[in-house]
Amino acid sequence: MTTNGNLRGRILEQARVLLLKEGYSAVSMRKIAKAVGCTPTSIYIYFDNKDALIHALIEEGMELLAVDLGSASKLDSAPRPRFRRICMAFLEFGIQNPEYFQIMFLLHPEKMERYPTDKYRRARRNLELFADILREIRGGSSFDTMLSATVLWSLLHGAISLHLAQRLDVGLPASTFIEQVVEHAETMLLSESS
């Protein structure tokens, strides 16, 4: 509360800076402490452990993504171009913010599993945004649209991970790839019949 203070905020800020500037491997408690001008131990006053700190960053990223998706969904009134725009926004978010995307969706691997699921409510809300558009465009039961939205989510998610992992053909420009992804996504949701 002191005027100097707000140490918690500064820790988060420097952690984010380190993450975005030098990648995930550079995010160590000691480096954050040095950047913020305190001791590594102090961080444990505000965060239970490194995972908790990372988790706070994940929430930041979720917020950022939600903003991106939200503003993208307000640009078009017609559902079809809106759908395209939202898919694009998600793909571009992942490509433009690889570090955030990594900790948000690719990282959790081992210990993250026991983390509070309700903290991912924001992520769920993003998924529901896709489901809403699907329902608007092609109708269907709530269960079906949610299911399709999940599949769509998988497609977008996988496209970004493969791009970030540089597993795509080097001769394939990213722009045509993501365009094709959106194209396929559209055909996928258009002709849903089974």
Place this chain on the structure above:
Amino acid sequence: MTTNGNLRGRILEQARVLLLKEGYSAVSMRKIAKAVGCTPTSIYIYFDNKDALIHALIEEGMELLAVDLGSASKLDSAPRPRFRRICMAFLEFGIQNPEYFQIMFLLHPEKMERYPTDKYRRARRNLELFADILREIRGGSSFDTMLSATVLWSLLHGAISLHLAQRLDVGLPASTFIEQVVEHAETMLLSESS
């Protein structure tokens, strides 16, 4: 060459055992050494560093996947069920071998990027397997099919990662999910027109 020896093989074996039994975090040079009955330093005789060792495991996994996909593609002569079967095989490989899948596709994050790309030739061959089927079913140029195969690859890849990351609705059974994924994959490749 001595009868006791083949230390390189034993290292790889124990690394794999540790990976599959206790997860990626348990794979440390020291633990492998202890499990195999040698010193950590000895590992560096056969592997440049930990990444190189992991990379050898990745190749193992790629081989395993290739076998799965290959045998799946021989079960059906008709292209459509064969397509389904191969998608299923890939999805099931990821779900059944989470540790392998993790190091094969999800891990690379930071340093892996400078790794020899040609070592992923096996992965590319798997991709071409999908492209071949696409060409067989719906024709099209080599470029288009490869592009569609990449998108399909993204979908399958993303579906597995989300499942492994437990980002899917808890009420959604894995079996219906992967079934829906294959379903959507099928509609995606059937009505390609743009």
Place this chain on the structure above:
DNA sequence: CCGTAAAGTTAACGTTGTTAACCAAAAAGT
């Protein structure tokens, strides 16, 4: 039998996440 090269070991360096013990200053209680 000797010299050389390969295979393995010991011991250490620097880094990591995390914790116990301690200290100072502010807040609260009486």
Place this chain on the structure above:
DNA sequence: ACTTTTTGGTTAACAACGTTAACTTTACGG
């Protein structure tokens, strides 16, 4: 106003990590 408790922070250390330099042992060719 004085004491007590809580809060915010530090120092020092532990155990584990990947990796390397220097040394020792083993095997083998001449």
